[in-house]
Amino acid sequence: MFAEERQRLVAERVAEAGRVSVTELAERFSVTTETVRRDLASLETAGVLRRVHGGAVPAERASTAEASLSERQVQNLAEKRRMAEAAAALIVSSRAGSILLDAGSSTEAVADCLLSHPDGAPELVVMTNALPIADKLAAVPGLAVHLLGGRIRPVTRAAVGQAAIDAVERHRPDLAFIGANGVHADFGLSTPDPEEAAVKAAFVRCARRAVVLADHTKFAVEALVQFGRLDAIDTLVTDRAPEGELAAALDDAGVEVMAP
Incomplete structure (x- = not known):
């Protein structure tokens, strides 16, 4: 699986689940945790998600974010x-x-x-x-x-x-x-x-x-x-x-x- 396709699936999983862990993603895509962290870093740079301890959450889920x-x-x-x-x-x-x-x-x-x-x-x-x-x-x-x-x-x-x-x-x-x-x-x-x-x-x-x-x-x-x-x-x-x-x-x- 190419990195671009895997990152697209990672983004979809984060949007669906609300929060994902590095370990979960590594097992899901049969890659190392280091590969997952690189994917998350790329997606964070693109504004798709936000990295947190041990995983990632959607980009809009900052601690002070509040919908009207x-x-x-x-x-x-x-x-x-x-x-x-x-x-x-x-x-x-x-x-x-x-x-x-x-x-x-x-x-x-x-x-x-x-x-x-x-x-x-x-x-x-x-x-x-x-x-x-x-x-x-x-x-x-x-x-x-x-x-x-x-x-x-x-x-x-x-x-x-x-x-x-x-x-x-x-x-x-x-x-x-x-x-x-x-x-x-x-x-x-x-x-x-x-x-x-x-x-x-x-x-x-x-x-x-x-x-x-x-x-x-x-x-x-x-x-x-x-x-x-x-x-x-x-x-x-x-x-x-x-x-x-x-x-x-x-x-x-x-x-x-x-x-x-």
Whole structure:
């Protein structure tokens, strides 16, 4: 196999998997690890990928990279809908009376599932730091919606800062649904912005049960700021069951994985 063809296949594998290791690629193409590293160096120079310790990730996956809410709302729609329905089912099965909804496209999909809150069902208290979610749910019968205050970040339309953290810490909700930009075996849960990370960490601390929603593209990703170790959460709702090192780390941490 010529180097150009192998590098094209390497680029396709990185785009598909989100992260690949040097060892995996060497075995896949029956070449030495030194050959793989040269291929990765060439592809990084061409702007196709970015090398990280032990392998490579897509070029756009820098630790501070963050898509806008409007961009994320049109990505992986079917997967997010399945994840949201599974997450919303936890509200019923756990008989939760109060929930926290983090800002983000996956948690907003959970909010969409609450739009048809049945008449006669017990009132559900919904707390959120997300302007779009509060606006969407404010007029739904049977939902008592509380918007957490703070400075609004334009990219996610989320309230952040000490005011939001203080508001969260005065409560003990039954469930918290939290988004993440990265879910990593060693680094845990992460997001690019320090202020959003602080609010997410407060969500994890204060809820009786912390549920993270993250599709498979977030696996093995380390965004800039950690907001929790894997053993700080109870459940991961995703679209594809993790494998390898991440699967083992989640199991060791006692995290329930739901992949509808």
